[in-house]
Amino acid sequence: TSKQVFTTVxxxxxxxxxxxxxxxxxxxxxxxxxxxxxTTLAYVGEGVTINQDNSGAxxxxxxxxxxxxxxxxxxxxxAIGLSTGSTFGAGAGADGGQxxxxxxxxxxxxxxxxxxxxxxxxxxxxxxxxxxxxxxMSTAESSELAGALGVYVWGVxxxxxxxxxxxxxxxxxxxxxxxxxxxANNDTDIxxxxxxxxxxxxxxxVGASVAVNDLTGDTSAYISDDAEVTALAGEDxxxxxxxxxxxxxxFSDEVADSGTTVAPPGNTPSTITGDGELSADDPVxxxxxxxxxxxxxxxxxxVTSNVSETLKGFVVSAGAAEAFSVDISTFVPVSTRHSVAxxxxxxxxGDDDVTDAAQDVVVSASTDFHSxxxxxxxxxxxxxxxxxxxNWISAKLTTHAYIAGGAQxxxxxxxxxxxxxxxxxxxxxxxxxxxxxxxxxxxxxxxxTGTYLxxxxxxxIQGSDNQDHATQVTAGGNVLVSATDDTVDTGxxxxxxxxxxxxxxxxAGAGVVYTHIHKTTSAEIDxxxxxDAGGNSxxxxxxxxxxxxxxxxxxxxxSIVGVAVQAQSSEKLTNFGIAAAGAFWVGVGAGVTYSNVxxxxxxxxxxxxxxxQGSAQPDxxxxxxxxxxxSNMVTVLDVGGALAVGLVDAxxxxxxxxxxxxxxxxxxxxxxVAAKKDVSVxxxxxxxxxx
Numbered sequence: 001t002s003k004q005v006f007t008t009v010x011x012x013x014x015x016x017x018x019x020x021x022x023x024x025x026x027x028x029x030x031x032x033x034x035x036x037x038x039t040t041l042a043y044v045g046e047g048v049t050i051n052q053d054n055s056g057a058x059x060x061x062x063x064x065x066x067x068x069x070x071x072x073x074x075x076x077x078x079a080i081g082l083s084t085g086s087t088f089g090a091g092a093g094a095d096g097g098q099x100x101x102x103x104x105x106x107x108x109x110x111x112x113x114x115x116x117x118x119x120x121x122x123x124x125x126x127x128x129x130x131x132x133x134x135x136x137m138s139t140a141e142s143s144e145l146a147g148a149l150g151v152y153v154w155g156v157x158x159x160x161x162x163x164x165x166x167x168x169x170x171x172x173x174x175x176x177x178x179x180x181x182x183x184a185n186n187d188t189d190i191x192x193x194x195x196x197x198x199x200x201x202x203x204x205x206v207g208a209s210v211a212v213n214d215l216t217g218d219t220s221a222y223i224s225d226d227a228e229v230t231a232l233a234g235e236d237x238x239x240x241x242x243x244x245x246x247x248x249x250x251f252s253d254e255v256a257d258s259g260t261t262v263a264p265p266g267n268t269p270s271t272i273t274g275d276g277e278l279s280a281d282d283p284v285x286x287x288x289x290x291x292x293x294x295x296x297x298x299x300x301x302x303v304t305s306n307v308s309e310t311l312k313g314f315v316v317s318a319g320a321a322e323a324f325s326v327d328i329s330t331f332v333p334v335s336t337r338h339s340v341a342x343x344x345x346x347x348x349x350g351d352d353d354v355t356d357a358a359q360d361v362v363v364s365a366s367t368d369f370h371s372x373x374x375x376x377x378x379x380x381x382x383x384x385x386x387x388x389x390x391n392w393i394s395a396k397l398t399t400h401a402y403i404a405g406g407a408q409x410x411x412x413x414x415x416x417x418x419x420x421x422x423x424x425x426x427x428x429x430x431x432x433x434x435x436x437x438x439x440x441x442x443x444x445x446x447x448x449t450g451t452y453l454x455x456x457x458x459x460x461i462q463g464s465d466n467q468d469h470a471t472q473v474t475a476g477g478n479v480l481v482s483a484t485d486d487t488v489d490t491g492x493x494x495x496x497x498x499x500x501x502x503x504x505x506x507x508a509g510a511g512v513v514y515t516h517i518h519k520t521t522s523a524e525i526d527x528x529x530x531x532d533a534g535g536n537s538x539x540x541x542x543x544x545x546x547x548x549x550x551x552x553x554x555x556x557x558x559s560i561v562g563v564a565v566q567a568q569s570s571e572k573l574t575n576f577g578i579a580a581a582g583a584f585w586v587g588v589g590a591g592v593t594y595s596n597v598x599x600x601x602x603x604x605x606x607x608x609x610x611x612x613q614g615s616a617q618p619d620x621x622x623x624x625x626x627x628x629x630x631s632n633m634v635t636v637l638d639v640g641g642a643l644a645v646g647l648v649d650a651x652x653x654x655x656x657x658x659x660x661x662x663x664x665x666x667x668x669x670x671x672x673v674a675a676k677k678d679v680s681v682x683x684x685x686x687x688x689x690x691x
Contacts, residue, residue, distance in 0.1 A: 001068045002040040004030055009131075012079040012091070020089035020136075022079040028097035030071065037102040037155065042067035042122075044109045046169070051113040059177075059236065061115040067105040067160075068123045073097070076131035079146075083138035083200070089145070091134040096151040099126065105160045105184075108172060115177040116237050122160040122221075124186045128152060130211070132194045141202035146319070147209070148194040154215040160184040163224030167344055175230045178237025179299050184221040184341075185306045192313040192331070198320075205321035205381070211313045213333040220340040221305045225404065227345035233299035233359035233412070241295045242302035242360075245401075245418030246484065247368040248294055251287035289424065291368040300360035300411060301348075305341040305401075307367045317387075318378040325381035329431075330390045331373045337397045341365040344404035348411060357477055357537055359412035365401040366420045367457075373427040377445075385433040385443045391493075392450040393425055399455075399485075405462040405528065406469050413537065414477040419459040419523075421485040425451050429493045433509075436500040443507045443583070445495040450514040457521045457569075459483040463528025463608065471529040474614065477537030482566045483523040489515055491575045491593075499583035507583035507646065512592045513575040513638075519599040521569040523630075527608025527670075534616060535561035535624035535676070544568075544629035546682040555631050555684055562624040562675055563611055567603040567665070570633040577653075579642040587646030592654045593638040599661045603630040603683075607670035617674060624676040630665040633686040655691045 010024035031038035042065050044050065050063060079091035105122040112118065134146040160182050163172050174180065192211035199205065223229055291308050313331035341363050348354055348361075377387040401419040403409055427449045435441035459481050464471045473479060495509040525531055540559035543566060547556035573595055581589040605611060605628055612620065636657060644651035665683040667673055 004071045006073040006075065009076040019087055020081045020083040022081040022091040024077045024079050024093055026075045026077040026095040028073050028075050031100035037100045039102045040067050040069040042105045044107050046108045046110065048109040049111045050109050052111055054113045057115055059115050063112060063114045063118045065105050065107050065120045067103050069101060069103040071099060071101065071126045073128045079134045081136045083142045083144065084140060087142050089136050089138055089142055091136045092147040093132045093134045094149040095130045095132045098153045100155040102157045107162045107174065108164060110172060112174045117178050117181065117240060118174060118176045119181040120160050120162055121181065121183045122158050124156060124158040126156060127189045128191065130192045134196045136198040138200035138202055142200055143202055143204040144198040144200040146196040146198040146207045148196040150192045150194050150211040152213055156186060156217040158184045158186040158219040160221045161224060162229060163227030163345060167224035167226050169226045172227045174227065177232050177234045179233060179240045180229055180231045180301045181240040182221050182223065182303045184219050186217055186219045188309045190311045195316045197318050200321050202322060204324040205319035207317040207319045207327040209315050209317035210330045211315050213311060216336045217307065218338045219305050219307050221303050222341065223303060223343045223345045225344040228349065229301060229345060230348050230350060230353045231301045232353065232355050235358060237299065239297040239299055240302060242298045242362045243293050243304040243306050243364050243366060244296045244362060244416065245364040245482065246294050246366055246420035247291040247308065247422055249422065250290050252290065289370055293366065298360045298362060299358045300413065302362040303341050303343055305339045305365045307337055307339040309335060309337065310370045312372045314374045316376045320380040323381060323383045325379040326386045327377045327379040328388050329375045329377040331375050332392050333371060334394045335369065337367060337369065339365045339367045340400045342402045342404055343409060344407050347409040349408050354410045355412045357413045361409055361411045361415045363401050363403060364418040365399050367397050367399045368422045369395055369397060370424045375429040377431045379433045381435055383435055383441050385435045387431040387433040387445045389429045389431040389447045391427045391429040393427060394452045397421060397455045399457045402460045402462055403471065403473060405464040405471050406466060408472045410474045412476045414539065415473055415475045416480045417459045417461060419457050419483045421455055421457045423453060423455065423487045426490040427451065432496045434498050434500065435504065441499045441501060441504045443497040443499045445497040446510045447493045447495040448512045449491040449493040451489055451491060453487065453517045455485055455519045457483050457485040460524045460526060461529045461531060463526035465528060473531045475533045477539060478535060478541055478561055479531055479533040479563045480541055481523045481525060483521050485519055485521045485569045487517060487570065488572045491515060493577050495579045497581045502584050504583035504585060506586045507581040508588040509579040509581035510590045511577040511579040513577040515573060515575060515595045517571060517597045517599065519569060521567050521601045523565050523567040524604045524606060525565060525609045525611065527606040530610045531563060532612055532614040532616060533563045534619060535621035537561055543627040544631055544682050544684060548684055548686060550686065553686060553688065560625040560627055561621055563626045565603045565605060565628045567601050567630040569599055569601045571597055571599055572635045575638045577640045582645035585647050587644035587649040589642030589644040589651040591640040591642040593640045594656045595636060595638055596658045597634065597661065599632060601630045601632045601663045603628050603665040605667045605671045605673060607668040609671045611672065612674040613672050620676050622676050625678040626673055626675045627680045628665050628667055629682040630663050631684040632661050632663040634659060634661060636689045638691050657689065657691060
């Protein structure tokens with residue numbers, strides 16, 4: 001276990017008659033790129049034997065390998081300057097740093113035995129509160145410059161595994177009379193506050209406030225191909241809290257705690273309700289959002305990877321001067337995330353290793369990504385004012401849960417392979433520029449909000465090219481292969497520019513919202529995979545039943561036992577691009593929204609797959625079914641509008657929306673599929689687009 005706490009604050013204060021310069025910088029560094037990561041490591045290495053002779057051992061005998069790294073950073077850089085003379089003042093406050101860390105837990109023993117629970121867990125938490133600010137003021141006719149900058153670069157890896165790193169080593173045998181828990185969790189909470197303010201009775205004021213975040217994170221949990229793992233799920237042994245996929249999202253008035261919390265399972269087909277309207281009561285603006293991972297108490301084997309990231313930026317720049325004022329505000333977060341969980345080894349393959357219906361195998365990978373950005377530039381002068389603002393979020397997310405080709409997996413109960421992703425993006429950019437005096441005045445404001453999201457969510461049972469060693473998944477109860485990805489994106493951009501005089505030449509304002517979303521959501525049983533699920537269980541799986549409730553905007557479900565392959569995705573976009581501009585001579589305003597959504601959702605039993613073709617099929621439940629379903633829901637509200645006033649005025653609202661979504665469910669030709677009850681294939685879409 002390791003904990004790193006950084007609290008660094010730097011401040012500069014300057015009062016001068018002619019030249020006033022104040023600056024401060026706070027820098028926080030942890031680890032380096034490449035092989036220089038700060039590492040927290042818990043492990044049992046190769047060649048080690050644990051509890052080889054286990055006769056007479058306590059019934060609660062357990063093995064726990066646990067690595068935890070907690071990094072907390074509070075950084076601030078501020079500058080305050082006062083000019084009493086008539087020359088120049090400048091101030092800058094900056095906070096920045098880099099964090100490169102690795103948290104690893106692994107069990108690579110040649111043999112490890114325990115009567116109760118074997119747990120291998122790696123947890124990594126990061127939190128950042130970054131302040132950067134500058135205030136420059138002048139009581140004389142000087143020019144003032146103020147800047148605020150917050151920049152951090154992150155490289156975070158969190159890994160938990162049983163076997164060898166990447167596989168391919170000598171055989172490792174792990175055996176538990178109860179359960180085996182393998183978990184990798186990463187939780188990140190980042191907040192930027194940046195502000196620049198400058199005021200002068202002199203010629204010019206220039207301000208810039210910028211916050212930039214660049215994060216790359218890899219979180220993985222796996223059983224490698226050289227591992228043989230058994231968990232007998234004895235009824236007198238302790239249960240384990242297994243992440244079963246996805247996060248429960250709530251909004252409250254209280255500040256949410258970051259981190260993963262145990263909660264009741266909430267893994268149901270995705271729905272989106274509401275008409276996409278934006279109101280003052282929208283919780284994204286005035287409530288605290290909390291993401292709580294869905295957990296369930298099970299016995300058996302759980303291999304789970306959970307990633308939760310919250311990223312917020314509040315960036316303001318404001319200035320006023322006699323002749324010339326320019327203020328720029330920018331928030332640019334970039335995130336690349338991977339959450340991966342898989343089994344490549346042999347699970348419960350001994351003659352007596354498959355026990356009763358309480359023995360489950362869970363493979364789940366989850367990602368929750370939340371971004372909230374507020375950007376405000378304001379510039380006021382007597383002659384020329386400009387206030388551009390940029391609020392841009394870029395996220396590339398991969399969520400992948402799978403049973404690898406050639407793996408052998410058996411359970412008396414259920415086998416669940418679940419990949420679940422959720423994204424909630426909200427960006428607001430509001431700018432204002434104003435001029436008021438005699439002469440020719442200009443006021444220009446341009447506000448831009450942008451979202452680029454690439455998300456790939458995949459759950460699969462992979463096939464094997466080796467016909468003599470096919471992938472084999474056998475469950476006495478159910479087999480679920482589920483991929484879900486739900487996206488909510490809200491973008492608001494508004495620009496106001498006004499020249500309040502009878503000689504005002506130009507007032508120009510623009511509000512632009514750009515959204516590009518590219519998603520792939522896939523659930524598949526690949527060719528070369530052999531899957532048998534007897535359905536002999538009271539536990540049922542909710543699946544799409546082919547009906548659509550268009551009025552309430554959701555897909556109806558039913559409950560089955562057997563095999564379910566489910567791919568579900570949704571996109572909810574609410575965008576407003578608005579502008580207002582005015583001048584005596586020329587007023588120009590433009591409000592623009594552009595949305596491009598490309599979301600492919602597929603559920604497949606592929607050619608060459610074999611489902612319920614094994615020797616145990618005659619003993620399957622009479623209710624045994626197979627359901628293959630894909631569903632996608634799109635809700636879009638785009639508004640582009642502008643107002644312009646002048647002797648010559650031009651205004652326009654432009655909305656461009658492109659939706660290229662593909663939703664497909666199939667049992668391909670050449671797949672062999674059987675069920676005692678129903679075999680169902682559904683592909684459903686719902687679209688509600690308003691412009």
